[in-house]
Amino acid sequence: MQDLALYFPGILLAYTAFLLAIASPGPNILAVIGTSMSVGRASGIALALGVASGSFTWALLTVFGLSAILAAYASALLVIKIFGGTYLLWLAYKSFKSAASSHDIEAKELSGERHRPLGYFKRGYIIQMTNPKAALAWIAIISIGLQDGAPLSVGIAIVVGTFVMSIAIHVLYALAFSTPVMVRIYSRSRRVIQGVLGTFFALAGLRLLTSRS
Incomplete structure (x- = not known):
């Protein structure tokens, strides 16, 4: 607890x-909205x-992977932070670009035949696990919370907390x-949200x- x-x-x-x-709908969120x-x-929730x-899963792999790297190479933390910081700046650029764009969100159902809820759960899992941007995002997120000498419990706390929020x-x-009404409401405030992000x-x-630590 003290750690x-x-x-x-x-x-x-x-x-x-x-x-x-995840406050700004990306492809995965738009797929959830479109499916609902x-x-x-029920299918949207699945x-x-x-x-x-x-x-x-990505969060767990990232935490244990980065922890193993830091245990073997203490100087690797600097490289990880540089990568994470650069990726966050890239996300900032994408958010500002989206805020300046007049293009609205497009929520569409996943292509292919429809499935039972379990089938949609599997598709959601596969979509996320085959998304390379998810790995990059998690490296950036975990690197924010990891400081020099941080124990594994810090990474676990980040994983558990973000998993609860994700669900x-x-x-x-x-x-x-x-409902289409909520999509329209979000569309009206999209630019402000993207600017804040x-x-x-x-x-x-x-x-x-x-950061020095």
């Missing part, structure tokens, strides 16, 4: 980065749980955005690149 309290600011920042990263609208909430489970938010998307990612990226 977690000591590294709590980094853990909280990692939570915030993850929360804001076209097929039904797809959402599959995506969340895939995200949890809650993905399911919320499936429930709330199962861009600002946070830029600040987090700069903080990570200038």
